[in-house]
Amino acid sequence: MTTTATMMTTGRHVPVEDRSHLHAVRRAATRAAAEGGLSDRDTAACELAATELATNLIKHARGGHLLVNVLAPADARSPASVQLVAVDDGPGIPDVPGALADGHSTAGSLGVGLGTCRRAAADFDVYSPPGRGTAVLVRVGPPAAIPPVRVGGVLVPHPAETVSGDGWCVARRPSPAGEDLVIGLVDGLGHGPAAAAAAAPALTATAERGTPSAEWLAELDARLRSTRGAAVAVARIAPRERSEMVEFAGVGNIGAWLGAHPLLSRPGVVGAGRRVPPLRQDPAPWSGPDPLVMSTDGIGRYDLARYPAAQHRHPALLAALLWRDARRSHDDATAVVASHAPWRPW
Structure with a gap:
């Protein structure tokens, strides 16, 4: 067993209120993917997930925030990843498993839904208690095992x-x-x-x-x-x-x-x-x-x-x-x- 370390030193906050902000969302995802040295495939997945997350904020939560961070290994020879977290204070998702099912998409979105975002992600999770807003995580990059802590x-x-x-x-x-x-x-x-x-x-x-x-x-x-x-x-x-x-x-x-x-x-x-x-x-x-x-x-x-x-x-x-x-x-x-x-x- 060897020592492994990961650092987070860069971040972007993109406020999302209407469709005019989708360009800024995509640009932030593209820049983060470039900073992390992601492949073309992962860069496209990052852009797609960021746009879908932002569209959900507009359609279902009256707006919110997209937080974009790069997770960089201390060993520069190892691949980095991009973390996207969409957070809002809207009504929440009443049926999270249903929202993740194939064929479910947000009206007016790219038509791919959270389920496709989940498949494109190395890590994916949702927290959405009723009436207390929603937070959705997408990490694009190398897969990682779930550690005890x-x-x-x-x-x-x-x-x-x-x-x-x-x-x-x-x-x-x-x-x-x-x-x-x-x-x-x-x-x-x-x-x-x-x-x-x-x-x-x-x-x-x-x-x-x-x-x-x-x-x-x-x-x-x-x-x-x-x-x-x-x-x-x-x-x-x-x-x-x-x-x-x-x-x-x-x-x-x-x-x-x-x-x-x-x-x-x-x-x-x-x-x-x-x-x-x-x-x-x-x-x-x-x-x-x-x-x-x-x-x-x-x-x-x-x-x-x-x-x-x-x-x-x-x-x-x-x-x-x-x-x-x-x-x-x-x-x-x-x-x-x-x-x-x-x-x-x-």
């Missing part, structure tokens, strides 16, 4: 910027007990290119060998001295005999919750030249179904009770819903979710 997220730059100062990564590393999973979340101070320049080295290093420890954060502080600095948080999920254990360390304004249990970061800046040790926290057992959620300060307060059974869906759907309901318009906004609750395929 699933991780997903969304990243949206400041509305006035084309690059994000946020970034997150997930690394799976061999351990004596099986596999450790490390999640890193970085928020470069401010937004725009200078914030992105601060976040990039911290994220790359964390993906390679980051740990939730004072020693690691001190090493990062030295690496980021030439930048404006960043908030950094690292969580490690380690298998145990009866449950996983979650270790966490953070400096700066990054929120983290293990279900209803807060994981605290110490105020400060990594890269400011002043060693700021993280708050000492004992490893927390993770045996219940509640998810682990980490977010930058572009995401405000939220209540996980508003999303019943979301832990059984792809984690990126819950992340997108948190962005929908708790985003702040003046900053980059990123939410990352990990779940070990049983997945319930449609």
Whole structure:
């Protein structure tokens, strides 16, 4: 078993209100596919899925949002993928299995329906409780097995910027007990290119060998001295005999919750030249179904009770819903979710 790591550092938010926005949707999907180096076939699938998702938003939800992200492996030789999440606050889908059936399509759409989007996708999922809106995920790229702990997220730059100062990564590393999973979340101070320049080295290093420890954060502080600095948080999920254990360390304004249990970061800046040790926290057992959620300060307060059974869906759907309901318009906004609750395929 070898270490594998995936990072998300780029994102686009395309508001969708009417058919005049379909061109922007397709363009965003095409650009993301080019950034990820997708094949012509996958690029066409990405464009088709994005257009169908946006058409559904227009026809059935009075509009909504399409979030477009590239999931890039830390090893540049491995293929990337494009993640599309459509999210709205409309009436929901009363019959999700029916909407996924062959022959079902949206009036005025391309006539292919969500079922065809699902077949074109490496990952596909829907969350649509009655009256609470809908989130639909399509990931186009190489297929991947479903691991015991699933991780997903969304990243949206400041509305006035084309690059994000946020970034997150997930690394799976061999351990004596099986596999450790490390999640890193970085928020470069401010937004725009200078914030992105601060976040990039911290994220790359964390993906390679980051740990939730004072020693690691001190090493990062030295690496980021030439930048404006960043908030950094690292969580490690380690298998145990009866449950996983979650270790966490953070400096700066990054929120983290293990279900209803807060994981605290110490105020400060990594890269400011002043060693700021993280708050000492004992490893927390993770045996219940509640998810682990980490977010930058572009995401405000939220209540996980508003999303019943979301832990059984792809984690990126819950992340997108948190962005929908708790985003702040003046900053980059990123939410990352990990779940070990049983997945319930449609």
